[in-house]
Amino acid sequence: MYDVARLAGVSQTTVSFVVNNVASAAISQETRDRVWAAIHALGWRPNAMARGLRTRHSQTLGLISDEVATSPYAVRMILGAQEKAWAGSQMLLVVNTSGQRDIEQTALQFMLERRVEGLLYATMYHHEVVPPPEIGLVPAVLLNCFVADRSLPAIVPDEQQGGYTATEALIRRGHRRIAFVNETIPMPALFGRLEGYRQALADYGLPFDPTLVRRCHSNAQDTFAVVRELLELPDRPTAIFCFNDKMAMGAYDAIKRAGLRIPQDVAVIGFDNLELIAAQLYPPLTTVALPHYEMGQRAVELLQTLSAGEQLPPIQHTIPCPLVERASI
Amino acid sequence: MYDVARLAGVSQTTVSFVVNNVASAAISQETRDRVWAAIHALGWRPNAMARGLRTRHSQTLGLISDEVATSPYAVRMILGAQEKAWAGSQMLLVVNTSGQRDIEQTALQFMLERRVEGLLYATMYHHEVVPPPEIGLVPAVLLNCFVADRSLPAIVPDEQQGGYTATEALIRRGHRRIAFVNETIPMPALFGRLEGYRQALADYGLPFDPTLVRRCHSNAQDTFAVVRELLELPDRPTAIFCFNDKMAMGAYDAIKRAGLRIPQDVAVIGFDNLELIAAQLYPPLTTVALPHYEMGQRAVELLQTLSAGEQLPPIQHTIPCPLVERASI
DNA sequence: TCGAATTAGTAATTCGTTTTAGTAAGATTA
DNA sequence: TAATCTTACTAAAACGAATTACTAATTCGA
Structure with a gap:
């Protein structure tokens, strides 16, 4: 900054005023121009550490x-x-x-x-x-x-709202028997989404059927088995709400293997909105995004x-x- | 640091020496202990901006x-x-x-x-x-x-080595007709992996068959169609090397839809090693990792x-x- | 037993800024 | 015409450490 000042023929203080556009300082336009010219000529750049030291702001x-x-x-x-x-x-x-x-x-x-x-x-x-x-x-x-x-x-x-939203979306599409494949590890997501699921069912006057709520590890393989079970139920669900998108991958496989179509025969909704999975699956996966x-x-x-x-x-x-x-x- | 010095009954210099364990400074153990005690008592912590300003290291x-x-x-x-x-x-x-x-x-x-x-x-x-x-x-x-x-x-x-490695892995498993579904956008990955594929075929004395090399957008949907074509070939490939894992997802779908098994009927190898996809697919996807x-x-x-x-x-x-x-x- | 080492420290300067408290010259006002 | 305002700057003091160049008191060696 001293070098800049010397080249511009002003004091270091003036350079500081120009650089920071200090309102309380009266600096003529010509001087400002000279200072900026000197700054560019020298390629000077303020030192953030020195500035931070003085201003106490990092x-x-x-x-x-x-x-x-x-x-x-x-x-x-x-x-x-x-x-x-x-x-x-x-x-x-x-x-x-x-x-x-x-x-x-x-x-x-x-x-x-x-x-x-x-x-x-x-x-x-x-x-x-x-x-x-x-x-x-x-x-x-x-x-x-x-x-x-x-x-x-x-x-x-908002896990609960997320669970509610997913369930409601299915209900609005006319689904009455909606399965929920939940996570096993106890965590807010597990409880919140389940609560949202129940609440949505209740709000739309649908019964809560415990046989439609399953829990399994959140991976495609385990979900595959669980969904297969669900599909073999005498009165099988027409929609499956998966705790997350990875699980939805497993659900897709099980449904396709059973010769059923998505979404015509069984609808699937996920959670997380993992682009990588959701957008690549066929058909593309409707899901609830974690914001x-x-x-x-x-x-x-x-x-x-x-x-x-x-x-x-x-x-x-x-x-x-x-x-x-x-x-x- | 001055406060610490005052509390420990030493100079600021001494505090600095103690904190930085300066070898050239002779400070008795008792003094060191007193300094550290003062530091902890005051909850003092060096200011990285001040230090950086002086040492010229950020x-x-x-x-x-x-x-x-x-x-x-x-x-x-x-x-x-x-x-x-x-x-x-x-x-x-x-x-x-x-x-x-x-x-x-x-x-x-x-x-x-x-x-x-x-x-x-x-x-x-x-x-x-x-x-x-x-x-x-x-x-x-x-x-x-x-x-x-x-x-x-x-x-x-190393795109080329990656392409070579993938192809070689298939050849070593006994595959002779290996398809390669490449990307469409010209980029080093496209050229490098193709070159690796050709090199591996050449090294193992296999012919390069242009009908087995396809290009499509790197998504599951488009790959699905391309792989279906490949599977309908009179002398269909026994293995498919996909430019990336997303494409492998599409390949899986096409192969399963055709009633074929992975890897018994058709082997699939990907690229990128996207855990999220590769580990969740069934069967889990063998792939080449981007390091x-x-x-x-x-x-x-x-x-x-x-x-x-x-x-x-x-x-x-x-x-x-x-x-x-x-x-x- | 005296000069040289060694031990245990300290005072003062510096790093590159921002900011406060001025100053000096010209313009304006009463 | 003197007092007051503006305008356009500048000098000097921080900010919180690291570092250099000392000093005073012991200890050591011949």
Whole structure:
């Protein structure tokens, strides 16, 4: 900056005023032009570390995730976060801990040393977490997870509404016997989607038939077997709501193997909206999307208002899961 | 740091020496203990911006990508890069440009202002790029792409070896008539894998039959049709090498619809190793993996030696694509 | 037993900015 | 015509560490 000042024949202060467009400083247009010319001539570029030191603002947010960055599922959370951060001209420091506590700890230390202006703590699956306590030293938002006592703001998908939406979509297509192949591992998604399924049935005056609700590991193979059983039922379901898209793959195979057509004979709806699967299946899979991108955006939005000094109670923000219509129902 | 010094009854200099374990400084053990005690008592943590300003090291790498962070394909590149950076106690600044030039430009400026010690320029698909010239201001490595004049070091997958490996795996299983369903968009993957396919046939003394080589858009639907044609051939192929796993999904459907079994009647091999698809298909898909994770690692490794001041010629590093055996051949 | 090492520290400077508190010259007002 | 405003700048003091160049007190060696 001193070099620029010397070349432009002004003081370093003036350069700073010009560069930052300081309103309270009166700098003539000619001087401004000379300064910019000097800047370009020298290829000078401000040093963000020096600036940050002085202003006490790092213009940086931290994102600590377990497996998010590994998985196609949840990358869009990072993307949403990054783009919102970008809009506020902040950058995102990303660390994937692979679930290891020690990595998480040092990542947090590193980020605090860099004076991040906020922290996102994200998980691949929606579940309860116990983040390290130092997370509270800066504004923090949980992404796709929550703490037991709800003492930290969190952004989570609305599992129940998602389950409701899927079921309702099938009911509206005229289905009366709707099977639900649920996950086995107890987690909010399992309970929430089931609750949504029941609620939708109830709202439309349909009976809840326990024989139509199955649980199995969330993979195509196991679902194949479960769906085959369902199809052999005397009064077989005309629609199958799968806990996720991977399971829908198995359902497709079972239905096709049984010589039935999708959606004419049996409708299938999934969950997650994994483009890679849903768009490639034949017929393309109608499914409910996990709003990962929006969740990332909202989390950063919240972080930004929080770090602007606003005092908000730690609310759980529930993001709706929209229906993505393709051709399987 | 001054507060810590005051509490420990030493000078700020001493605190710095203790914190950084400076070898040339003689500090007694008692003093060290007192300093650490004061640090913990005050919850002090060094300010990375101040440190970076003084040492002229940001301990940060930048990663600019087009769609990498959006796509399940290539996220593992980021992960590999991040973990290698982590090992060198550096952090990664990630920006996804969605292919927009203006975002790319400002991202680059931001990163240069933050004095990143190296830059990765990554693309989702392996293809030629024209990165902004300022990229050369710091050590830079291209990831999954290359420049026309090869003036920048690049890390790319070995498409040809991948094609060879896939074909060879089929030949070794006794297949003689091997179809190859290639991509339509001209890109290194298309040419490289085809070349590998031809080379393998030649090496094992098999004829190259042009009727067995088809091209179609890389999606399941179009592949379905192409594979059906292949299966109706008078002397139908006993194995199908698909340009990627999405296409393999279509191939599976066509083969099953034709009443044939995989792999007994027709073997299928894919490319990309998209866990989500390959592991969920029935039977699980044998495929060739794009070594994204290793590519990310290698890129950072290279960046680190480069920013250590070593002068290396801009070599193209070709990373092998390993065979991932499942059950479809 | 005295000069040289060694041990255990400290004072002051520097990194590259932002920001506060000025100043000096000319224009405007009472 | 003197006091006050503007306009167009500048000097100097932070920000929070790392680093260099010391000093004072011990210990050691011949």
